[in-house]
Amino acid sequence: MYLSRFLSIHALWVTVSSVMQPYPLVWGHYDVCKTQIYTEEGKVWDYMACQPESTDMTKYLKVKLDPPDITCGDPPETFCAMGNPYMCNNECDASTPELAHPPELMFDFEGRHPSTFWQSATWKEYPKPLQVNITLSWSKTIELTDNIVITFESGRPDQMILEKSLDYGRTWQPYQYYATDCLDAFHMDPKSVKDLSQHTVLEIICTEEYSTGYTTNSKIIHFEIKDRFAFFAGPWLRNMASLYGQLDTTKKLRDFFTVTDLRIRLLRPAVGEIFVDELHLARYFYAISDIKVHGRCKCNLHATVCVYDNSKLTCECEHNTTGPDCGKCKKNYQGRPWSPGSYLPIPKGTANTCIPSISSIGNPPKFNRKWPNISSLEVSNPKQANVCDNELLHCQNGGTCHNNVRCLCPAAYTGILCEKLRCEEAGSCSADSGQGAPPRGSRALLALLAALLGAAGPLGI
Numbered sequence: 263m264y265l266s267r268f269l270s271i272h273a274l275w276v277t278v279s280s281v282m283q284p285y286p287l288v289w290g291h292y293d294v295c296k297t298q299i300y301t302e303e304g305k306v307w308d309y310m311a312c313q314p315e316s317t318d319m320t321k322y323l324k325v326k327l328d329p330p331d332i333t334c335g336d337p338p339e340t341f342c343a344m345g346n347p348y349m350c351n352n353e354c355d356a357s358t359p360e361l362a363h364p365p366e367l368m369f370d371f372e373g374r375h376p377s378t379f380w381q382s383a384t385w386k387e388y389p390k391p392l393q394v395n396i397t398l399s400w401s402k403t404i405e406l407t408d409n410i411v412i413t414f415e416s417g418r419p420d421q422m423i424l425e426k427s428l429d430y431g432r433t434w435q436p437y438q439y440y441a442t443d444c445l446d447a448f449h450m451d452p453k454s455v456k457d458l459s460q461h462t463v464l465e466i467i468c469t470e471e472y473s474t475g476y477t478t479n480s481k482i483i484h485f486e487i488k489d490r491f492a493f494f495a496g497p498w499l500r501n502m503a504s505l506y507g508q509l510d511t512t513k514k515l516r517d518f519f520t521v522t523d524l525r526i527r528l529l530r531p532a533v534g535e536i537f538v539d540e541l542h543l544a545r546y547f548y549a550i551s552d553i554k555v556h557g558r559c560k561c562n563l564h565a566t567v568c569v570y571d572n573s574k575l576t577c578e579c580e581h582n583t584t585g586p587d588c589g590k591c592k593k594n595y596q597g598r599p600w601s602p603g604s605y606l607p608i609p610k611g612t613a614n615t616c617i618p619s620i621s622s623i624g625n626p627p628k629f630n631r632k633w634p635n636i637s638s639l640e641v642s643n644p645k646q647a648n649v650c651d652n653e654l655l656h657c658q659n660g661g662t663c664h665n666n667v668r669c670l671c672p673a674a675y676t677g678i679l680c681e682k683l684r685c686e687e688a689g690s691c692s693a694d695s696g697q698g699a700p701p702r703g704s705r706a707l708l709a710l711l712a713a714l715l716g717a718a719g720p721l722g723i
């Protein structure tokens with residue numbers, strides 16, 4: 263009986279382990295923003311960098327088409343099969359639900375047969391180009407975490423550009439060009455993401471991989487996020503710590519995966535032959551059955567929760583930060599400049615918590631309300647505290663106390679109690695420069711002490 267119980271527990275563990283296997287373990291460290299820990303000084307909050315879960319972002323977007331009347335069916339229209347110009351028994355009629363193909367069918371639940379899809383009007387005005395912009399807007403910065411996947415119901419377009427905006431659609435930059443012939447369409451040499459490297463990962467390429475027309479079986483176009491992650495995290499994305507380290511120190515890399523809007527610019531439909539068959543223009547159109555966008559709210563590593571309320575995504579900011587992306591310190595918490603939480607030192611992130619403003623420290627009730635555990639520090643009157651006294655208030659990391667008013671820090675450290683790596687301030691820490699950092703349990707406490715002691719007078723640090 264014991265054996266069978268052991269076996270079933272073992273089986274459960276194996277199941278749990280194998281389920282967890284594909285996910286890099288380091289992700290678990292960012293699931294919470296703070297936790298209570300016990301130190302010599304008592305129970306304190308330990309603050310950690312944190313981020314919301316990655317999820318299907320198509321649930322939260324608004325879609326806009328340009329031109330607005332480009333969807334088929336108004337007036338009703340007959341279109342032909344791509345491969346056979348004489349098979350013209352398909353009809354699009356916006357006023358009949360079974361025959362309508364509105365934009366929302368790009369984002370509904372897929373997996374049924376036949377697929378549901380959006381469809382454009384046909385290219386009846388040839389040679390005037392048939393061009394459509396599909397704009398996806400979140401009204402919030404989001405970070406992409408998986409490939410963007412667009413599934414066409416028609417042939418994949420001969421020419422297409424995927425674009426992104428970081429400023430809610432005011433300005434746009436290309437993300438990737440797609441063409442049957444890159445040189446002809448965009449004067450670019452064709453490339454694949456696999457041709458890139460760590461050093462060229464931000465290069466904007468034109469690919470012919472997804473534009474081979476309707477003669478191939480695949481109808482899918484990718485924008486390869488995971489292949490780009492893999493340059494840093496390895497082919498199975500096992501070494502996410504390495505990717506996170508790069509994201510921490512390279513703003514351009516962070517920004518590359520960040521968007522507020524995406525725009526799919528369909529420039530020329532699949533023709534499948536060298537020439538457009540002018541006698542059968544009802545064969546040419548765009549149709550998309552599904553668009554996948556996976557990502558997470560960008561909360562600058564200061565929130566684990568992002569709420570969708572009133573058609574709007576908002577980070578639930580921790581660490582005394584505020585704003586839609588937790589991009590600034592709350593009022594009365596501006597004791598040092600705001601910075602994003604950092605993934606470094608690896609494997610645990612540094613929260614970069616906003617600390618109370620010096621002017622607000624002289625007001626104990628307000629302070630106590632925001633920091634419920636402050637009583638454990640037993641600081642009765644911070645205004646009279648020494649900076650250091652070699653008994654209770656030690657300078658950290660080899661720093662020495664000078665006349666009770668300042669710590670003289672070794673070259674690599676800074677901060678009121680030498681609690682902070684100098685490279686952290688400059689944002690130039692490498693993966694192993696965190697070795698000499700204070701234990702993480704004491705970091706929040708040190709930050710707090712530093713803030714309190716900041717009230718003691720000008721320190722010239």
Ligand SMILES: [Ca+2]
Pocket residue numbers: 367368369370371372377378379551552
């Ligand atoms: Ca669909």
